[in-house]
Amino acid sequence: MLNKIKSIAITVVSFVCLSFIGATTSYDSSYVQISTVKYQGSSYNVIYMDRGGSGKRIKAKYFAAKDKYSGKTVPQRYHAWSKNKNIICASSGTYMNSFDGTASTTKTVGLTIDNGVVVNQEIKQNTMDGLVIVYATGGIVATDLKNKDLKVQGGNISGIPLDLRGNSLHRQSFLEWGKDNQVTVFQTHLLVYDNKLKISSSNSSSSSRERRFLAVGNDEDGNLIHCVIHSAANTTLYDGADRVLKFLNNFKDMSVVFMVNLDTGAQDVLKVFDENGYVMPKLKGQKTIDESVNLLVYYYE
């Protein structure tokens, strides 16, 4: 009888302790809202992050490639880095090189710098107009390469409008700046810039599939919002971007500064955590983080 009481007491205590551990808040849900919304017949999974309102405690981190010095792959880097971090979500980022199918050697497509290390110098000339810069502070900016007006702070190119495609001295100086400032840079399809759609049905992929986008903009109060939107329905790139822009403008009252595409192809990775730090099993990609080639991660600090 005594043993029975003992075991019941242990079970109750363990349950209470585990409940407390489980209830540890991972992020402030007043600044991060994860929802599934139906708008004009389409369903969207939305990870809406109020970076401005949170006092910039919501941060982004991008893993572009295998670590040059330690040899750690992207999943290994992510696992080591994410310990004691309050992760909000992790998604595959830009497109990958398809000549070698293995995740450990595959590299990103287009100009890429990972934490100051140049991964790929090739700047795509006729496609992928978006160049995304992820700062060590957790901020993200993007530029339309066609505008030839990227300005960075620091170094001998500070404040000069850079034409990265047309002027190789600018490009080289930018790479040197990226190394010195340990920034992370990747190139991808620019879908929206200055709240205007930048692609059309004639100059974008016609294949129909699920879509995922990263949109950064301002809400009606002017707060800086970062938003990952996943559309499970199969659409073309143009159709998907057009619908999501309308959804953000009209339903979320968000003015979009830029929106870029996140790859849902052969490296479709998505992992989302709720405010208690639990994985949300229904919101996931086709592949696991251990199979990722590059990762865009949002976390709360």
Added chain:
Amino acid sequence: MDKSKTLFIRLFIFIVIASSVGFLILSVDNTEFKDVIIQNYQEERLDISALSYDTNDVYNSFPYKEFLQKINHADVRAISKYEEELTQRAGNPFVSQSVLSQALTNKLHLERTRDLDTLNAILVWADKYKVNEANSSSNALMYKSIHSHWYNYVANHLDELSKEKSSIKYDFKFRYLIRKCNENKFEVMGETSKIEKVVTNVIDQRWSYLFYRFWSSTSWKFKAILFSVAGIGLVLVLFGFKYIQITYLNRKKDA
């Protein structure tokens, strides 16, 4: 499974593999690179002070065409000397480096074809401007910009070529150029055909993903055609087995 069935399946697989490999071998170009001359060659070094331009606006007034016609494009030491002379006149090394970088990149109209021999010749020439620890100097940024401009040019062309003809990636010349670009951190994407994607997924045994992609990304017409072909194939295979069985049994009876 009886002997006739196994034999029939083996024969079928052998024919499919042999014809695919045969087609691949016949269509791949394994010839070596041809010599292509792309750059200007001049014995004598140009007297840069003889060129006329506005020293207050060197970048826009520099006679790029005349300069390029009178210099040896591959003489890196001479280019370095021109940079020194230009800096003395313009008073700013960034301006003179911008001018020479512009001259040897955007203003230099090399043989702009996408033929692989020419692309190789461009890389061989561009390698003269490669900066390493041995030749690192105050002009390193200018050299790097020239080197990377032409590698970027070739890498973009290789991408376009592989988009137009995905089987080109098996050609020796193409693979060599890709390797050369990759060694210099220009990661060419290349194009994977739909069939190659299917084969990769079959190798990876991603059956549910394959079915999902097939179901969600193909039209009803395609699905109907594929099911019809599969149905007809199945019927033919079954009748084939039956035919072999009957023939085999008849032969046995006759014997």
